[in-house]
Amino acid sequence: MRARTVRLWSVVHTWTSLVSTLFLLLLCLTGLPLIFHHEIDELLGYAPQPEAHASAARATPQVVADAALAADPGRVLQYVSWDKDEPGIVTAFTNSAPDGAADNATVRAFDAVSAKLLGPVGVGPMLIVLKLHTDMFAGQAGKLFLGAMGLLFATAIVSGVVLYWPFTRRLRFATIRDTASRRVRWLDWHNLIGVVTVAWALVVGLTGVVNTWAELMLNQWKATELTSMVAPYAGKPSPVHLASLDDVVARARQAAPGMDIAFVAFPGTPFTSSHHFAAFMRGDTALTARLLKPVLLDGATGEVADTRALPLYLQALLISQPLHFGDYGGMPLKLIWAALDGLTIVVIGSGLYLWLARRRRRAPVRTDAFARRAPVPS
Amino acid sequence: MHGSSDRARLWIRVFAAPILLAAATMTGLLAALLWGTAGQYVAWVTVGAPVAVVARAWVRRRSQKIGPISPTISGK
Numbered sequence: 414m415r416a417r418t419v420r421l422w423s424v425v426h427t428w429t430s431l432v433s434t435l436f437l438l439l440l441c442l443t444g445l446p447l448i449f450h451h452e453i454d455e456l457l458g459y460a461p462q463p464e465a466h467a468s469a470a471r472a473t474p475q476v477v478a479d480a481a482l483a484a485d486p487g488r489v490l491q492y493v494s495w496d497k498d499e500p501g502i503v504t505a506f507t508n509s510a511p512d513g514a515a516d517n518a519t520v521r522a523f524d525a526v527s528a529k530l531l532g533p534v535g536v537g538p539m540l541i542v543l544k545l546h547t548d549m550f551a552g553q554a555g556k557l558f559l560g561a562m563g564l565l566f567a568t569a570i571v572s573g574v575v576l577y578w579p580f581t582r583r584l585r586f587a588t589i590r591d592t593a594s595r596r597v598r599w600l601d602w603h604n605l606i607g608v609v610t611v612a613w614a615l616v617v618g619l620t621g622v623v624n625t626w627a628e629l630m631l632n633q634w635k636a637t638e639l640t641s642m643v644a645p646y647a648g649k650p651s652p653v654h655l656a657s658l659d660d661v662v663a664r665a666r667q668a669a670p671g672m673d674i675a676f677v678a679f680p681g682t683p684f685t686s687s688h689h690f691a692a693f694m695r696g697d698t699a700l701t702a703r704l705l706k707p708v709l710l711d712g713a714t715g716e717v718a719d720t721r722a723l724p725l726y727l728q729a730l731l732i733s734q735p736l737h738f739g740d741y742g743g744m745p746l747k748l749i750w751a752a753l754d755g756l757t758i759v760v761i762g763s764g765l766y767l768w769l770a771r772r773r774r775r776a777p778v779r780t781d782a783f784a785r786r787a788p789v790p791s
Numbered sequence: 792m793h794g795s796s797d798r799a800r801l802w803i804r805v806f807a808a809p810i811l812l813a814a815a816t817m818t819g820l821l822a823a824l825l826w827g828t829a830g831q832y833v834a835w836v837t838v839g840a841p842v843a844v845v846a847r848a849w850v851r852r853r854s855q856k857i858g859p860i861s862p863t864i865s866g867k
Contacts, residue, residue: 578805586808586809589852605844609841611809612813612820616816698827700825732824735824742835743835746823746834749839750838756842
């Protein structure tokens with residue numbers, strides 16, 4: 414590689430890293446507790462626990478919906494969801510209006526058998542950490558900004574891999590030189606940790622970028638696929654009385670055999686039209702449990718209106734989520750995720766140190782050069 | 792010809808380990824998603840491999856720093 418090419422890549426690596434450093438440190442530091450948010454919520458008492466029951470007869474969806482409305486008088490239901498990993502709990506989202514902002518929603522957990530209110534969900538210190546991690550309390554603009562930082566991170570990784578060759582070709586793999594220079598030792602650690610974590614960092618970085626586009630993708634789906642699915646209902650008024658949630662769930666199960674219900678979006682919410690319930694169905698394998706299939710049902714009668722697989726970009730979004738969160742391989746994978754996150758913090762920190770050390774090393778040379786050029790006072 | 796084969800050998804020496812680790816990581820990330828419980832075990836080993844490499848380098852460096860125990864002391 415020519416010296417000029419190395420210099421060019423070095424400029425790309427330095428500046429893409431420097432511009433995004435502060436935000437990447439924020440993402441890594443907030444991402445670390447988020448890996449264990451279930452455990453932390455449980456420890457701090459913010460995770461609702463299901464009651465112990467002798468019988469396994471579950472409350473019907475409508476009973477849970479009634480309990481959710483009774484718990485939040487004057488508000489409306491937006492979503493009811495069933496988490497595969499927490500079968501003892503049903504979660505309900507209420508808001509001031511069906512299309513109310515996500516930040517104004519109240520999320521409560523109900524016992525899956527007795528439909529008793531278990532407590533609020535998504536509150537406590539982890540909510541602050543999550544908001545910092547996803548949008549820095551700046552809404553969609555914050556999300557897109559962090560997405561742009563993620564793209565800079567990916568560019569820094571690629572340029573780092575290119576620079577790995579000229580910096581390490583005379584060394585054995587994983588060599589940390591035993592020199593007196595702290596800068597050289599940190600350069601070796603920066604190169605080693607950076608290159609061994611490259612695949613993980615790229616996957617987590619790019620899936621994070623994809624997640625920042627979630628709302629845009631959902632809007633695109635609504636503007637294209639959903640619009641064509643609800644076209645026969647164009648011009649019809651919104652239903653005054655909604656169909657029973659029991660009927661909606663039962664018919665959705667019939668329309669998607671072999672699949673189970675993940676969540677139901679009520680008419681008028683961002684995931685459906687003003688006339689339809691949307692039941693999002695999931696499969697039973699590790700992969701298909703992530704790939705949801707929407708079933709649209711008439712809001713007034715509960716009859717199935719249409720069902721289609723989600724477009725590729727939304728499927729990519731759904732698959733990208735576990736790859737970003739690292740929550741799909743049990744506690745050992747979470748611990749490995751945390752270790753890799755910690756190593757990424759070391760790479761970012763050492764990169765910043767190397768840049769500062771190089772500037773400090775250059776500074777006296779510049780001062781000397783200036784002193785040599787400066788006229789001697791008479 | 793000789794120069795280019797040397798260069799290729801050097802390139803392999805520099806990038807072989809990082810490429811293997813990257814391939815292992817990708818395999819593990821997908822295995823847990825596609826192969827259920829068996830895939831999780833694969834993921835623990837392969838996604839954890841980069842952490843193990845860094846830990847090994849750190850331990851090796853620590854032991855080099857401390858150095859071998861002197862025969863006089865160990866003899867006592």
